[in-house]
Amino acid sequence: MTSLMPVAPRTRKIHRAWIVAAATLIATVGAAGFRATPGVMIDPLQAAFGWSKGTISAAISVNLILYGLTAPFAAALMERFGLRRVVGTALILVALGSGLTVFMTAPWQLIACWGVLVGLGTGSMALAFVATVTSRWFVARRGLVTGILTAGGATGQLIFLPLLANIIAGHGWKAASLTVAGGALIVAPLAVWMLRDYPSDAGVSPYGGTVEEAAGRPIRTPGEPGPARRTLQALRMASRTGAFWFLVGSFAICGATTNGLVGTQFIPAAHDHGLPETTAASLLALVGVFDVVGTIFSGWLTDRIDSRVLLGCYYLLRGLSLMILPDLFASSAQPKMLMFIIFYGLDWVATVPPTIALCRQHFGANASVVFGWVFAAHQVGASIAASASAVLRDQLGSYNAAWYGAGCLCLIATVLVLLVRAPGENARRWRLQEAATAA
Numbered sequence: 120m121t122s123l124m125p126v127a128p129r130t131r132k133i134h135r136a137w138i139v140a141a142a143t144l145i146a147t148v149g150a151a152g153f154r155a156t157p158g159v160m161i162d163p164l165q166a167a168f169g170w171s172k173g174t175i176s177a178a179i180s181v182n183l184i185l186y187g188l189t190a191p192f193a194a195a196l197m198e199r200f201g202l203r204r205v206v207g208t209a210l211i212l213v214a215l216g217s218g219l220t221v222f223m224t225a226p227w228q229l230i231a232c233w234g235v236l237v238g239l240g241t242g243s244m245a246l247a248f249v250a251t252v253t254s255r256w257f258v259a260r261r262g263l264v265t266g267i268l269t270a271g272g273a274t275g276q277l278i279f280l281p282l283l284a285n286i287i288a289g290h291g292w293k294a295a296s297l298t299v300a301g302g303a304l305i306v307a308p309l310a311v312w313m314l315r316d317y318p319s320d321a322g323v324s325p326y327g328g329t330v331e332e333a334a335g336r337p338i339r340t341p342g343e344p345g346p347a348r349r350t351l352q353a354l355r356m357a358s359r360t361g362a363f364w365f366l367v368g369s370f371a372i373c374g375a376t377t378n379g380l381v382g383t384q385f386i387p388a389a390h391d392h393g394l395p396e397t398t399a400a401s402l403l404a405l406v407g408v409f410d411v412v413g414t415i416f417s418g419w420l421t422d423r424i425d426s427r428v429l430l431g432c433y434y435l436l437r438g439l440s441l442m443i444l445p446d447l448f449a450s451s452a453q454p455k456m457l458m459f460i461i462f463y464g465l466d467w468v469a470t471v472p473p474t475i476a477l478c479r480q481h482f483g484a485n486a487s488v489v490f491g492w493v494f495a496a497h498q499v500g501a502s503i504a505a506s507a508s509a510v511l512r513d514q515l516g517s518y519n520a521a522w523y524g525a526g527c528l529c530l531i532a533t534v535l536v537l538l539v540r541a542p543g544e545n546a547r548r549w550r551l552q553e554a555a556t557a558a
Contacts, residue, residue, distance in 0.1 A: 134323065134326050135318070136257055136325060137326070138313055139313070142309070142313030143252045144267070145306055146248070147244060147268055147275070149303060149310075150213070150245065151241075152275030152299075153240070153275070153302070154238075156217075156279060156280075156299055157182060158384075160287070161179075168226075174226050176383065176506050177230065178229040178233050178234040179383055181502070183383075183501040185498075186238045186242040186501075187242065187496070188242070188495045189238070190491040190495055190498075191489075191494075192350050193243040194251055194350070194487045194490075194491040198251075202252070206243065209239070209244050210307035211307065212236050212240030213300075214300045214301075214303040216233060216237035216240060217296050217299040217303065218296065240303075245491075247491035249475075250475050250491075253265050255317055255318065256318060261422075263415065265471070266421070266471075266472045269414045269418070270410060270411040281400055281401050283295040283400070350492075353489055354489075357482060366474060366493050367493055368496070368531075369536045370494065370497040370500070371500030373434075373532065374497035374501035374504070376525045376529055377467055380521060380525050381463065382403070382501075383501075383508070384508050384521070388512075388518040392448040394450055394452070405460050409464025409465045410468055412464075413468070413469045414467075414468045417429065417469035417473065420472075420473075421473045430473050430536035431536050433469050436462070436466060437463070437466050438529025438530045440463055441525045441526035
């Protein structure tokens with residue numbers, strides 16, 4: 120008589136890609152919140168030290184430009200040293216930069232701490248990090264996951280801005296700086312513990328992919344270029360294509376009209392019209408609520424609609440909304456301002472999933488590094504806008520010229536993205552350039 124052994128019920132395990140995505144989300148939430156903090160500190164620092172808005176915004180500009188310029192090198196460093204080492208080191212830099220500000224007495228120290236240290240740290244966890252993770256770990260749902268991880272920036276803003284505004288109101292700006300330092304130290308071990316570099320490290324294939332598509336750890340050979348050289352080679356080859364320059368130009372305008380202008384100057388601009396800083400910070404955080412929805416939905420659309428068409432619509436609508444913003448400010452949060460916040464939130468980072476998708480289509484395996492350079496342009500635009508808008512405010516007494524100028528720039532970005540050609544021709548040219556370089 121044959122005995123039947125009981126069969127254990129099958130359990131459905133969570134694919135390792137989702138755990139890595141969760142770790143990436145934790146890091147990007149923290150990075151975005153830490154980077155957005157200077158926007159809520161402009162007026163408190165001006166009151167504490169007597170520095171002009173232009174002087175304080177100079178530190179923010181350094182922060183923004185290093186945030187962007189670090190990204191392409193960080194993508195290459197992640198390939199060389201691994202995600203965990205780069206992200207862990209980045210969070211330590213953020214903690215140092217924020218914590219040391221409590222001892223500063225001169226503007227150059229603000230630039231060194233918030234500008235250089237925090238800029239380098241948060242830049243290492245910028246959108247090139249997202250592009251690296253999604254390229255390695257996902258085949259199916261890549262656009263959707265890109266949207267979710269990109270929305271981590273909005274979530275960081277949502278969590279940190281109201282919290283820090285209330286801490287500043289009750290305990291001063293130094294307490295807010297120490298809160299950011301402590302947050303970075305808490306996030307670091309969580310991200311390092313959960314991250315893995317490649318699917319092959321965990322013995323799995325990418326989500327929705329096959330074993331053959333599992334990205335293995337690259338083997339370095341003698342004479343192979345290091346991370347910095349490879350990053351510069353990617354820039355040189357990408358710069359020979361029109362698609363790269365159209366994406367660079369449009370994404371620079373994207374940065375100027377989000378992080379550079381609205382993200383940095385919305386709170387002091389609202390305060391100029393009598394709106395309390397805590398209320399203005401809450402409105403800017405509310406942008407983050409709708410940004411989460413808009414970015415995830417944009418990722419879903421990116422899997423279904425031509426990315427160039429999506430970007431054209433996003434920039435056009437953003438430009439029109441900025442042109443009406445000066446008429447919406449008041450001493451209280453009016454319904455018309457809330458409507459702007461909802462719309463701008465939906466559009467804020469919606470540009471990222473289709474931009475990353477275009478980089479993948481045009482630049483193949485080097486898409487993460489190339490997107491790092493495109494993102495660097497985003498932050499250069501943000502840096503210029505942060506300083507220029509503050510100077511306009513100091514000289515003209517209002518931000519109106521900055522809002523109107525930003526609206527016009529968005530109309531230019533609309534044209535630029537529509538000039539990007541279909542990826543076939545550029546993708547073939549890129550492969551030929553790669554082959555020639557390898558030879």
